[in-house]
Each structure stands twice: as structure tokens, then as C-alpha cells.
Amino acid sequence: MEPFIRADQFHYIKEQTQKLINAHSSVNDRAVLQALKSLTNEKVMCLFPEMSIEKRLLIHPIIEIENKEQAEAFLRKLRVYVIPFKDVTLQTAKKLLPKVKKLKLPPLDSANLLELSYLGFDDKGSQKKYIITYLDNRPIGIQGHFKPLNKKGICTICNKLEEVGMFLVEKKGAIQGTFTKKGNYICQYSHKCNFNLTSLDRLTDFISLIMK
Numbered sequence: 001m002e003p004f005i006r007a008d009q010f011h012y013i014k015e016q017t018q019k020l021i022n023a024h025s026s027v028n029d030r031a032v033l034q035a036l037k038s039l040t041n042e043k044v045m046c047l048f049p050e051m052s053i054e055k056r057l058l059i060h061p062i063i064e065i066e067n068k069e070q071a072e073a074f075l076r077k078l079r080v081y082v083i084p085f086k087d088v089t090l091q092t093a094k095k096l097l098p099k100v101k102k103l104k105l106p107p108l109d110s111a112n113l114l115e116l117s118y119l120g121f122d123d124k125g126s127q128k129k130y131i132i133t134y135l136d137n138r139p140i141g142i143q144g145h146f147k148p149l150n151k152k153g154i155c156t157i158c159n160k161l162e163e164v165g166m167f168l169v170e171k172k173g174a175i176q177g178t179f180t181k182k183g184n185y186i187c188q189y190s191h192k193c194n195f196n197l198t199s200l201d202r203l204t205d206f207i208s209l210i211m212k
Contacts, residue, residue: 001055002081003080003081003083003084004055005081005082006117007083007085007115007197008200008203009047009048009198010075010082011195011197013044013075013078014071015198016040016043016044017071017074018071019036020036020037020066021071023036024066037062038063041062041063044062045059061074062074084113085114085115085116085119086134086139088105088119088139090103092139093141095141096139096140097132100130100143103130105121112191115195117194117197118131118190119190120132120190120191120193120194121190122146127145127146128143128145128146129143129145129146129167130143131190131207133203133207135208135211142207142210143169144167144168144170145167145169145170146165146167146168148163148165148188149163149165149166149185152164153185154185155185155196156184156186157186157193157197157202157203160196162188162189162196163188164185164187165185166185167184167185168181168182168183169181169183182210184209
């Protein structure tokens with residue numbers, strides 16, 4: 001069976017397993033637990049509209065999870081079917097970010113690629129942050145100024161409370177000589193943001209806004 005689970009979907013499933021563990025440690029009512037298991041199974045199955053019997057058999061054991069050990073064993077089996085982020089070569093990055101001089105990509109191994117929904121990296125010398133991702137299966141590269149907030153806030157991309165900063169993109173305006181700025185608060189640490197990401201919706205909205 002080919003990989004069919006995106007990184008954000010895997011993180012969502014992992015989040016659901018933690019909710020099951022928490023419920024089993026705090027709820028004694030078997031009917032409530034059974035209802036939660038059924039709801040969790042339904043939520044996860046809904047991530048994959050075209051679900052074969054083979055895939056259903058792989059995911060269905062989520063309803064049996066009651067503790068950390070069971071969750072880890074379940075997630076290990078699923079991880080084999082996570083689609084890795086498409087490896088970005090330096091040549092590809094230069095095409096996506098043509099204005100960036102002396103571009104350097106962060107080192108990535110196969111484990112890193114399984115966690116990513118987007119590639120984010122910084123040039124602290126110029127206070128720039130670069131984002132590479134895919135929109136409608138098309139590679140997109142964005143560069144912007146990044147100023148850390150030095151305190152926690154809600155990230156626009158992952159919607160979690162993390163160390164954030166203002167990511168700001170400047171573009172030429174409709175009138176010659178003018179510029180417009182667009183941006184929002186996003187995670188300071190992109191690897192943490194990717195780990196928190198349980199849906200691509202907010203990432204897609206953020207990229208679409210910045211690209212307009």
C-alpha cells in the first residue's frame with residue numbers, strides 16, 4: 001500500500017489518540033468512552049474520503065487505544081504510510097526565491113520530511129524568513145521580514161499558542177513607487193509549527209493572502 005497520509009493528517013490522528021488516552025485516565029463511564037471512541041474513529045475516517053478496506057483496517061484499531069503504549073504502537077504502524085514532504089533542492093529553492101542571494105537550505109533527513117507541511121527557515125543576519133510549500137500541487141516560495149514578538153501568541157498557521165513573530169511581505173503597489181505590506185503572526189520556530197499543524201486550511205489561507 002502506497003503512502004496516503006499527509007503530515008498534517010498524521011498529526012491530527014496523533015492528537016486524537018492523546019484525547020483517547022486522557023479520557024481513559026479521567027472518565028469511568030463506559031458508555032461515554034465508547035461514544036468518544038466511535039466519534040474519534042469517525043473523525044479520522046473522514047480525513048480520507050476514498051477509503052479502501054485495507055486502509056480502514058489500518059486505521060480502525062484507533063478505537064482500542066487506552067494508554068500511551070498502545071498509541072505509540074498504533075502510530076508507528078501509521079507512520080510508514082505518511083507522505084514525505086517533497087525534497088527541495090538548492091536549485092529549486094533558488095527558482096522559487098530568485099531575489100535571495102547566497103541562499104542556504106537547512107539540512108533535512110527522511111524523518112524531517114515526514115513531519116513537514118511546509119519548509120520554513122531563517123536568515124537571522126537579514127531578519128528574513130523563507131517559506132516553501134505547495135499550493136494546488138504547485139511549489140510556492142515566499143520571503144518576508146520576520147520580527148520575533150518575544151512572547152507567546154496564537155500562530156496564524158497552526159492556531160496554537162507558541163513563540164511567535166510578525167512575518168511581513170512587502171510588494172509593489174498599483175501606483176508606481178508605492179508598496180503594500182501584508183503579514184501576520186506565525187510561529188518563530190517552523191519545525192514546531194509543522195508539528196502542531198493538524199489541517200492545511202489555515203496554511204493555505206495564509207499563503208493565499210500573502211500571494212495576493
